[in-house]
Amino acid sequence: MINLNQTAKNSPLYRLDGRSKLIGILAIFILAIVFSHPFYVLALLVIVMLVWWIARLPFQIIVDILKVFFVIALIILLVQVFFYPGKINLVRLSDPIKFIGFNGYLTLDGIGFGIAMVLRLFVIMVSAPLLVMTTPLPDLMVALVKLKVPYRFAFIMTTALSLLPSIQSRSNLIQQAQLCRGVTDFDSGKLWDRLRGTAGLLVPLILGSFRDSQTLDVAMSSRAFGAPGRRTFLIESHFSLLDDLVLGLSALLLIGGVTLRLLGLGIL
Amino acid sequence: MESNDVIQCARLSHTYPNGVQALLNIDLTIQRGEYVAFVGQNGSGKTTLVKHFNGLLKPTEGTVIVDGFETKPLKVSALSCRVGYVFQNPDDMLFCSSVAEEIAYGPKMLGQPPEKIQQVVEHVLAELGLEELCEMHPFALSLGDRQRVAVACALSLNPEIFVFDEPTTGQDYFGGESIMHLIDQLHAAGKTVIFITHDMPLVAEHARRVIVMNQGQIALDGPPQEVFQHSVLLRSLSLRSPQVTRLAQNLGLSKRTILSVKEMREWLENEYLPAPQAARGIVH
Secondary structure, three states, rough: OOOOOOOOOHHHHOOHHHEEEEHHHHHHHHHHEEEOHHHHHHHHHHHHHHHHHHHHOOHHHHHHHHHHHHHHHHHHHHHHHHHHOOOOEEEEOOEHHHOOOOOOEEEHHHHHHHHHHHHHHHHHHHHHHHOOOOOHHHHHHHHHHHHOOOOOHHHHHHHHHHHHHHHHHHHHHHHHHHHHHHOOOOOOHHHHHHHHHHHHHHHHHHHHHHHHHHHHHHHHHHHOOOOOOOOOOOOOOOOOOOHHHHHHHHHHHHHHHHHHHHOOOOOO | OOOOOOEEEEEEEEEOOOOEEEEEEEEEEEEEEEOEEEEEEOOOOOHHHHOOOOOOOOEEEEEEEEOEEEOOOOOHHHHHOOOEEOOHHHHHHOOOOOOOHHHHHHHHOOOHHHHHHHHHHHHHHHHHHHHHHOOOOOOHHHHHHHHHHHHHHHHHOOOOOOEOOOOOOOOHHHHHHHHHHHHHHHOOOEEEEEHHHHHHHHHHHHHEEEEEOOOOOEEEOHHHHHOOOOOOHHHOOOOOHHHHHHHHHHHOOOOOOOOOHHHHHHHHHHHOOHHHHHHHHHOO
């Protein structure tokens, strides 16, 4: 399981201001959406991999992401391959099915778009740890607030991230409790048994999370959350030369990408 | 002939995937019908050790044999009929829409026939005095009753051994008493009972054997009278014997260890104050 709350203090990205990392990641996200040609998205993926290498984060995390992502990627690929209204027909599969937009052919642009969609999603998935794993959560919250994200939203976002390990450990505990009650396995066995096992996991997990959120609400209110007036911050963030460099590169990449797109490049 | 040893740990060590060594070379035997309390600081390895008894954790070195079966190749579900495990928080176990369904869940998972399941549910409801609550939603019950339902879930598989992880935590005095009374009944019925607690008076009052854990090893093992004599060692392990035991020790009242107020009173009446009856006579 990926622990996104483990901050990699030895990473060069750790020294960057949270704002520059947020802006850099945002630039990657925008470019991933802007391009729909698989080669362009692949180039973006290469850039992200290069940043991973510079960030010195363990590549095992990418393998873990791939394991989770594989089935989703396969579904996306199949849906796009069959339902993208392509023009270069390769193989005839059936008669056209108009109400779902399928022209009856396997198309080259359909395959290309499917691959681009999978790569796009993968770029977004592997970019997120570059921010989350190299930025302590309080720094991330300060960065969000300084970028004029409403404080409540920033708080919700960082709290959700900080709760991930406790939800994970609760989930493990509930799985153990259900195993003690005769559940044979959560990952194998008949589909019906697995569904029954999943109910035993999800109901206590969701109810427990609701209870925790109520407790958190009381704890926050009793510590002046939402008090009127302007709040102060313990952590102050400052831009360094390295931040300027990252911001400059991000801007260059973004402007270059958007210009290419406006020139009609990078799309199918 | 059936062996009397229900749990045997030989050179048991456990290291978690993050590298934390939680248990180190544990040799331990628990016999059928014993009533054992595990005590120790947080992180001393109590829960890690007892989770080996039903296969929730597997030894990284050494062996654990439960009722004649080595746990390593067995699934938890296979051991659930031999070892019932009741978690500290009953809410981690409960999810069905009625108490009766909760009790029926385990036998259903093990593929028992409907008639047998019905019998088990009725028997367990009667055994734990839960008949009136059988149609209620578990989450509508008090914490004490939810804990009883969790015990009922374990009992529905009719295990020989019961493991309770801090059974009285979060309960008020009477809730705790009620759960301990239930555990005493299981022990009286011949079951092997193992519980983890930080509550020393509870240990003194109920357990027949105390195992003190420290840094993944067994620091002390014996009857409460013997274990609570080691007050200096216990203190060094951030543990304290019950107040009445320390009072008797500090006053030098008795060479044997006093475990409860009742024992203290009996001892005072019988040995230290030789004429309590006469004193009472004057009052009357």
